[in-house]
Amino acid sequence: MDSILDKIKANPKDSKAIIHITDTYFLKGSKIGNKIDLPGFARIYGAIELLSKKFGKENILFLHGGDFLFPSFLSNFFKGKQMIEILNQCRLDYCTLGNHDYDGGPEILKKRISESKFKYIITNLSPPKNISKRILQYDVWPKTNPEIAILGISGRMTADKAAENGFKVKDLKKSLHSTLRDIKKRFPEIQLLVVLSHMGDSEDLYLKKHLNSIWIGNSIIFGGHDHSKIVSYHPRTDKCMIVKGQSNARTIQIVIFDEKSIMQKSQNLQKKLYILDSKQYQKIPESIKIERKVESWFEILKRQNKLPTNKIIKKFPDNVILDGTELSLRKGTTNLGNFITDCLKIHTNSDIALINSGHFRGDRLFLEKLRISDLYHTFAMRDGGKIIVTNLIKKEGILLFKHAYSQTGKGKILQFSKDTLKILKNAKRDTEFRVALISDMLFTNEDGFANIIAKNRKTNISELRKMWKKDILKDTNLIKGIEETASKVNYDPKMRLKVDSKMTWK
Numbered sequence: 247m248d249s250i251l252d253k254i255k256a257n258p259k260d261s262k263a264i265i266h267i268t269d270t271y272f273l274k275g276s277k278i279g280n281k282i283d284l285p286g287f288a289r290i291y292g293a294i295e296l297l298s299k300k301f302g303k304e305n306i307l308f309l310h311g312g313d314f315l316f317p318s319f320l321s322n323f324f325k326g327k328q329m330i331e332i333l334n335q336c337r338l339d340y341c342t343l344g345n346h347d348y349d350g351g352p353e354i355l356k357k358r359i360s361e362s363k364f365k366y367i368i369t370n371l372s373p374p375k376n377i378s379k380r381i382l383q384y385d386v387w388p389k390t391n392p393e394i395a396i397l398g399i400s401g402r403m404t405a406d407k408a409a410e411n412g413f414k415v416k417d418l419k420k421s422l423h424s425t426l427r428d429i430k431k432r433f434p435e436i437q438l439l440v441v442l443s444h445m446g447d448s449e450d451l452y453l454k455k456h457l458n459s460i461w462i463g464n465s466i467i468f469g470g471h472d473h474s475k476i477v478s479y480h481p482r483t484d485k486c487m488i489v490k491g492q493s494n495a496r497t498i499q500i501v502i503f504d505e506k507s508i509m510q511k512s513q514n515l516q517k518k519l520y521i522l523d524s525k526q527y528q529k530i531p532e533s534i535k536i537e538r539k540v541e542s543w544f545e546i547l548k549r550q551n552k553l554p555t556n557k558i559i560k561k562f563p564d565n566v567i568l569d570g571t572e573l574s575l576r577k578g579t580t581n582l583g584n585f586i587t588d589c590l591k592i593h594t595n596s597d598i599a600l601i602n603s604g605h606f607r608g609d610r611l612f613l614e615k616l617r618i619s620d621l622y623h624t625f626a627m628r629d630g631g632k633i634i635v636t637n638l639i640k641k642e643g644i645l646l647f648k649h650a651y652s653q654t655g656k657g658k659i660l661q662f663s664k665d666t667l668k669i670l671k672n673a674k675r676d677t678e679f680r681v682a683l684i685s686d687m688l689f690t691n692e693d694g695f696a697n698i699i700a701k702n703r704k705t706n707i708s709e710l711r712k713m714w715k716k717d718i719l720k721d722t723n724l725i726k727g728i729e730e731t732a733s734k735v736n737y738d739p740k741m742r743l744k745v746d747s748k749m750t751w752k
Contacts, residue, residue: 249529250521250525250526251296252523253520254500254502257502257504260439261503262305262393262394262508263297263501264468264501264502265293265294265309265500266311267290267500268312268313268470269471270313270314270493270494271316271318271321271609272318272609273286273287274287274540275287275288275532281524283611284609285495285498285527286540287332287373287536288655290336291336291533292337292530292533293522293530295533296530307387309339309396310342310442311342311468312344312471313345313346314326314333314344315349315350315354315355319623319626322626323552327358327361330362331539332536332540335651340365340442341369341442342398343355343363343400343408344444344470345403348393348407358379364463365380365382365385366381366390367396367398368398369383369399370405371414371415372416373413374413383421383425384428386429386436387435390517393439394439394508395429395436395438396441397422397440397441398444399534401443401444401471403445403692404444414427415577426460437462438466438503438508438509439457439463440465440466441457442468443468443469445471446471446472447469447476452677454478458486462511464485464486465485466488466501467486467489469473470491472490472576472655473492474488474576474654474655477489477516479516494572495608496524497521497522499521500521500522500527501519509636509702537606555619556618558615558617559621559728559729559733560585560615560616560732560733563614564612564614568580568582570582571610571611575603575659575683576655577654577745578743583601583606584742585616585738586661586665587600587661587662588735588738589735590633590724591664592731592735593682593728594727598643598663598669598686599682600646600666600683601660601684601687602658602695603627603658604626604657605625607625607626608624610624618725621725621729625725627723630726631684632684632685632719632724633685633718633723633727634683634714634717635680635683636680636681636688636714638699639677640674641677641702642698642702646660651708653745654746657693658693667743688710688711688716689711
């Protein structure tokens with residue numbers, strides 16, 4: 247059977263290739279033994295070069311679905327500047343912004359946009375005046391004889407973060423309709439619409455349904471945000487296909503059209519789709535040029551003595567692979583999540599320890615050993631992860647779990663310490679527990695935990711946060727806590743809970 251790479255190469259030489267990645271936080275790749283887990287940008291560029299040699303650089307459209315400036319270990323120091331340089335080197339053409347791209351604030355975002363050689367597209371937001379010329383409502387490609395119109399759509403969470411940074415949120419339907427009218431008027435020859443979206447799966451499905459009804463030609467939604475691999479398309483009924491990729495280029499999405507098919511209204515879009523993953527990465531060489539650029543950023547920190555040590559803090563049984571991948575963490579508990587929360591519980595002498603999966607940013611597998619450097623790359627927080635230990639009653643604990651495990655693929659899914667479910671289940675109704683968490687879980691409301699507690703206590707979040715300030719631990723953080731307690735914690739491979747599990751609390 248031909249490999250995916252062979253099938254890609256079988257396309258005609260004059261074909262046009264659309265390459266999509268999304269939610270990339272790291273420059274380096276990773277391996278387990280000799281097996282490639284994450285490709286890293288040196289190998290991503292290697293894939294782009296393979297396609298460029300086959301189809302020509304002018305026929306490659308390279309897209310990013312947002313979330314690349316933050317969070318990461320390097321961005322703690324360079325504020326996303328390192329990612330812009332690498333994306334420039336990789337010849338990125340277009341991107342949209344994700345919710346985490348706003349984490350550095352408006353001035354940092356302005357600087358990063360000014361350094362970019364690629365274009366930004368957001369259709370349903372109005373940017374501040376000082377960057378409005380750098381963010382397009384839509385664009386067409388290629389510039390001569392255009393065949394594709396490109397849009398960018400921000401979902402609710404992304405739009406909320408944008409609004410905090412001076413953007414104005416526009417009505418999605420109205421902005422979409424007016425943009426498509428303009429495209430039809432100015433470029434009536436264009437049949438293919440490409441949408442870069444950064445929003446939840448349900449929002450993408452809604453957008454797909456809407457585009458099916460209002461766009462006469464074919465459309466492809468290249469999605470990000472939820473870090474899940476999804477293809478939603480029915481050839482007999484759909485003109486719009488959703489293709490969502492996994493984070494950190496764990497998958498690379500490629501759609502290839504020959505000169506005739508790109509203009510056809512009736513066709514099977516899924517037959518044009520190719521998805522690269524770790525199996526194909528084994529056959530793709532790294533770019534030495536990009537690898538050197540990547541290493542140069544780490545060399546800066548090395549000269550400044552800011553690189554964390556590779557000291558081993560825990561050795562696990564032979565052949566144990568600790569699962570810190572976002573794919574697994576966003577389905578339920580993992581052996582790494584178990585270990586980290588057990589460390590946090592012991593370090594804080596609490597009854598229960600909870601960490602939302604969205605704070606695990608390493609997206610890696612660890613073979614038999616865990617190092618201090620692994621912790622810094624996994625928990626990419628400038629302060630190492632401030633810890634809060636506060637009292638919650640049984641009902642509040644149950645409400646947090648019901649909320650966290652209501653959907654797969656979300657960063658709100660909780661990793662939790664051993665026996666937590668048993669403790670909650672066996673407790674009396676008004677029993678209070680000392681609960682250890684990362685303070686961001688309560689002092690930001692992206693995952694909704696603070697709102698749940700506020701609603702139960704019939705108060706508002708701001709009042710709760712005033713009270714919670716005294717519960718933040720001083721002179722310690724999550725990384726310090728893990729380092730100090732790792733030797734005391736036993737390895738537990740058990741899956742403690744997964745989405746769709748039946749939970750009984752009586």
